[in-house]
Amino acid sequence: MDRAEMHNKFGFLESDRHLSQEEQQIPALTFKEVSFSYHGQLSNIQSVSFTVPQGQWVTIVGSNGSGKSTLARLFNGLLMPDEGLIVTAGMELKPDYLPAIRRKVGMVFQNPDNQFVGSTVEEDIAFGLEGMCLPAQEIRKKVDLYAEQFGVSHLLKRHPSELSGGQKQRVALASVLAMEPEILVLDEASSMLDEQARRDLTETLQEMHCEGRYTILSITHDADEIMASERVLALREGAIIGDVSPDELFRDEELLSRCSLEAPFARKLVQELEARGLTKGQVRDEQELMDFLWSFN
Amino acid sequence: MRDKLIIGRSIDTGSWIHDLDPRAKLSAMLLYVVVIIMVSSWTGMALTALFSILVMYSTRISFRYYLKAMKPLRFLMLFIFIVQALTIKGGKALLTLGSFTLYSDGVETGMFSVARMALLVSFTAILTFTTTPGKLNLGLEGVLKPFKKVGMHPERLTLMISIALRFIPTILDETYKIMKAQSSRGADLKELPWKEKGRMLVSLLVPVTVNAFRRAQDLIHSMESRGFVINEPRTSLHSLTWARRDTGFLLLFVMLGAAVIVV
Amino acid sequence: MVIQLDKVSFDYDARTPWANAALRHIDLGISAGEFIGVAGTTGSGKSTLLQLFNGIIKPTAGTVAVLDVVINAGQKTPKMREIRRRVGLVFQFPEQQMFEETVEKDICFGPMNFGASQEEAKQKALQAVLKMGLDPALLERSPFQLSGGQMRKAAIASVLAMEPDILVLDEPTATLDPVSRQELIRLLHTLCREEGRTIIMVTHRMDELLEAADRWVLLHKGECAFQGTARELAGRLDIMEQCGMAVPLPLACWSILSQRFNLGLEEPCLTPESLAERIAALGFTKTEGKAEDTPERNEEGLCATS
Numbered sequence: 047m048d049r050a051e052m053h054n055k056f057g058f059l060e061s062d063r064h065l066s067q068e069e070q071q072i073p074a075l076t077f078k079e080v081s082f083s084y085h086g087q088l089s090n091i092q093s094v095s096f097t098v099p100q101g102q103w104v105t106i107v108g109s110n111g112s113g114k115s116t117l118a119r120l121f122n123g124l125l126m127p128d129e130g131l132i133v134t135a136g137m138e139l140k141p142d143y144l145p146a147i148r149r150k151v152g153m154v155f156q157n158p159d160n161q162f163v164g165s166t167v168e169e170d171i172a173f174g175l176e177g178m179c180l181p182a183q184e185i186r187k188k189v190d191l192y193a194e195q196f197g198v199s200h201l202l203k204r205h206p207s208e209l210s211g212g213q214k215q216r217v218a219l220a221s222v223l224a225m226e227p228e229i230l231v232l233d234e235a236s237s238m239l240d241e242q243a244r245r246d247l248t249e250t251l252q253e254m255h256c257e258g259r260y261t262i263l264s265i266t267h268d269a270d271e272i273m274a275s276e277r278v279l280a281l282r283e284g285a286i287i288g289d290v291s292p293d294e295l296f297r298d299e300e301l302l303s304r305c306s307l308e309a310p311f312a313r314k315l316v317q318e319l320e321a322r323g324l325t326k327g328q329v330r331d332e333q334e335l336m337d338f339l340w341s342f343n
Numbered sequence: 344m345r346d347k348l349i350i351g352r353s354i355d356t357g358s359w360i361h362d363l364d365p366r367a368k369l370s371a372m373l374l375y376v377v378v379i380i381m382v383s384s385w386t387g388m389a390l391t392a393l394f395s396i397l398v399m400y401s402t403r404i405s406f407r408y409y410l411k412a413m414k415p416l417r418f419l420m421l422f423i424f425i426v427q428a429l430t431i432k433g434g435k436a437l438l439t440l441g442s443f444t445l446y447s448d449g450v451e452t453g454m455f456s457v458a459r460m461a462l463l464v465s466f467t468a469i470l471t472f473t474t475t476p477g478k479l480n481l482g483l484e485g486v487l488k489p490f491k492k493v494g495m496h497p498e499r500l501t502l503m504i505s506i507a508l509r510f511i512p513t514i515l516d517e518t519y520k521i522m523k524a525q526s527s528r529g530a531d532l533k534e535l536p537w538k539e540k541g542r543m544l545v546s547l548l549v550p551v552t553v554n555a556f557r558r559a560q561d562l563i564h565s566m567e568s569r570g571f572v573i574n575e576p577r578t579s580l581h582s583l584t585w586a587r588r589d590t591g592f593l594l595l596f597v598m599l600g601a602a603v604i605v606v
Numbered sequence: 607m608v609i610q611l612d613k614v615s616f617d618y619d620a621r622t623p624w625a626n627a628a629l630r631h632i633d634l635g636i637s638a639g640e641f642i643g644v645a646g647t648t649g650s651g652k653s654t655l656l657q658l659f660n661g662i663i664k665p666t667a668g669t670v671a672v673l674d675v676v677i678n679a680g681q682k683t684p685k686m687r688e689i690r691r692r693v694g695l696v697f698q699f700p701e702q703q704m705f706e707e708t709v710e711k712d713i714c715f716g717p718m719n720f721g722a723s724q725e726e727a728k729q730k731a732l733q734a735v736l737k738m739g740l741d742p743a744l745l746e747r748s749p750f751q752l753s754g755g756q757m758r759k760a761a762i763a764s765v766l767a768m769e770p771d772i773l774v775l776d777e778p779t780a781t782l783d784p785v786s787r788q789e790l791i792r793l794l795h796t797l798c799r800e801e802g803r804t805i806i807m808v809t810h811r812m813d814e815l816l817e818a819a820d821r822w823v824l825l826h827k828g829e830c831a832f833q834g835t836a837r838e839l840a841g842r843l844d845i846m847e848q849c850g851m852a853v854p855l856p857l858a859c860w861s862i863l864s865q866r867f868n869l870g871l872e873e874p875c876l877t878p879e880s881l882a883e884r885i886a887a888l889g890f891t892k893t894e895g896k897a898e899d900t901p902e903r904n905e906e907g908l909c910a911t912s
Binding site: 119122124145148149151152153155157159160161162163164165166168169172173174175176177178179180181182185186189203205206207221222225 | 581
Binding site for chain 1: 754788812851852854856859863866881882
């Protein structure tokens with residue numbers, strides 16, 4: 047999707063929500079010494095504390111089995127903590143507040159197939175809205191609007207088996223965002239997609255972040271997506287072992303290996319070039335790398 | 344595997360049958376079942392068949408698909424035919440082999456049953472081909488609404504049906520894939536001796552079940568995070584509106600029923 | 607040639623409106639000991655292609671020759687058993703196909719189906735586990751107690767235990783973390799180089815396989831859009847664009863160098879170290895004034911980042 051076009055599409059919604067000074071003070075998500083374990087097992091999440099201000103884009107990294115997905119399921123009470131305090135969108139995570147909290151937190155999961163509730167795209171996007179008891183015309187309006195935004199308008203009547211993985215994840219995003227949440231959580235949403243679809247998804251997240259309406263928490267192994275975010279929480283064996291910027295993460299060899307991550311190719315190449323004295327800090331992103339390759343001598 | 348399960352998927356051709364109220368189609372289906380049970384003469388059967396073919400034609404869906412929908416049931420039909428042909432005695436003796444005689448009544452009854460079944464299946468296909476599962480469900484919920492008064496929850500039933508309709512093809516696809524994977528490991532259903540087939544079944548059922556549970560878990564999480572709570576009130580994207588043509592459509596079936604009784 | 611496809615087409619015979627991607631007119635030859643990477647967008651026919659290699663599906667047109675068995679479309683096929691053993695096919699998410707109480711039993715399933723005794727099968731299981739870099743102690747555990755990465759490796763070991771000559775894998779690295787991915791590819795590469803096994807692997811991240819693969823097959827809408835080495839592909843990045851595929855960054859970088867300095871015949875440098883080294887060398891030659899005529903900058907078909 048064209049970037050400028052995307053901006054406009056998101057842009058005209060901007061007026062829907064003006065954050066008052068006061069609202070901006072409330073963090074989107076607070077964890078205070080939260081622990082959780084599946085019954086009879088070792089502790090999966092151990093005394094985790096962190097705060098995410100509104101509008102921030104945070105990635106959560108860690109090797110397979112480090113507790114990332116468990117952590118994400120605590121954000122909106124799909125799992126409840128054994129100990130500690132969780133405050134989501136200004137509400138303490140308690141059974142009474144769950145419906146309200148879940149309206150504020152949209153979650154997109156890893157497997158594109160398993161989160162497709164409806165038997166057509168439009169039914170899937172409508173699913174959450176129907177639960178909010180909106181009248182049919184309003185549902186229709188929002189379905190069309192969000193389908194348009196995520197480029198799935200032409201697929202509204204399709205069955206999920208007729209869609210590609212990337213299209214299904216777009217539908218999942220549209221379904222979740224149609225409910226107009228404040229916090230978007232992605233649990234390895236791009237890991238089953240092909241390269242192009244993965245890049246498209248990262249780009250979409252970038253647009254959404256620029257627009258500033260959403261706090262984004264994304265679990266991922268993908269170096270490009272991590273680079274695009276603002277902050278990285280590194281998880282290992284259920285504990286936070288790093289709260290750094292993406293730049294710091296990819297500089298820290300030890301932290302990288304403890305989260306089973308690899309620096310992106312562009313970054314490694316730039317490091318190698320710098321080590322050979324070929325570049326001196328002027329190459330900071332892929333575009334600049336390309337420019338360098340076209341012009342060095 | 345997926346293409347064998349043609350029934351249960353809609354094909355959008357935008358015909359007027361597609362646009363009918365699903366409640367009308369469901370009620371028509373019910374009437375049709377009654378007609379099929381009542382019909383007792385070949386003239387009546389021919390009339391019903393003609394009627395069905397006209398409806399099929401109006402859907403603008405190729406007859407090939409209706410045949411395909413019937414294909415999985417061909418052995419059952421054959422079985423029913425054989426059982427009836429062999430057990431029902433009466434009429435002329437067509438063929439005698441030793442102590443066994445094949446009678447014309449048996450053959451006729453057998454053929455009649457097969458015709459009934461074929462019509463019923465093709466009519467179910469009309470219903471599912473022209474109605475998206477979502478609308479079908481909504482229709483079912485509408486038709487079952489009276490049961491709410493006696494303390495039942497039709498929306499629970501319809502939710503169950505819609506999830507089943509949505510996931511059964513996926514799970515079957517997956518089963519097929521696991522079958523292929525296991526036969527790649529030398530467990531080919533066709534080539535194995537009987538006593539090994541049990542083992543093969545275990546190698547199939549365990550992963551299929553485990554995966555179905557995993558899917559269910561994912562689905563529950565996805566539904567819950569979109570605010571789903573069972574038995575909470577919901578609205579619907581598709582609203583049903585009963586139009587005059589829906590009444591007309593139903594009347595056609597009433598007329599068919601009357602005609603069948605008369606002939 | 608261990609695998610030879612001659613004008614192969616495959617149709618899901620029921621022509622339903624929901625038909626899956628089929629294959630059309632595929633010509634493909636794979637030699638013993640090659641490491642082949644297969645790529646293409648969702649629905650391009652990658653998984654279907656793999657299933658032709660061990661006779662799980664049969665071509666609807668053309669000829670598939672695998673090892674010493676020839677499968678002609680429309681003819682009665684020879685017994686597939688031996689081919690199934692000699693061509694190990696690892697489906698997507700193989701760990702989701704495990705079913706026994708212990709890893710060992712699961713790995714023994716294949717060999718025993720192909721006639722190995724329990725003792726032999728256990729021996730093969732042990733070897734396969736070691737080759738996949740797993741701790742033999744895991745053999746006693748339930749598959750469901752392993753971590754995601756371990757489970758994936760154990761599942762691949764269960765195919766490897768059949769001692770296939772050709773190992774065919776459908777996206778074996780999907781959903782693994784980057785370190786596990788690299789590890790798995792290294793193991794497969796070793797199997798290829800040291801034991802001479804032919805490896806055919808589908809991936810949706812070409813970056814990870816650029817170093818290991820000898821040759822690439824790109825599929826698009828059921829047709830073979832490209833066949834050749836990474837070097838050849840670097841000169842034809844427009845094909846990837848047409849297929850709707852993202853160009854891997856190392857290839858995009860090499861392609862720029864190749865265009866500027868006419869390196870079309872040179873083996874591409876696709877690791878950060880080797881590429882930086884090559885750039886350093888090129889910079890040196892440039893100052894000596896050798897490669898002066900820089901071709902016109904052509905961004906089309908290059909990096910998809912914006």
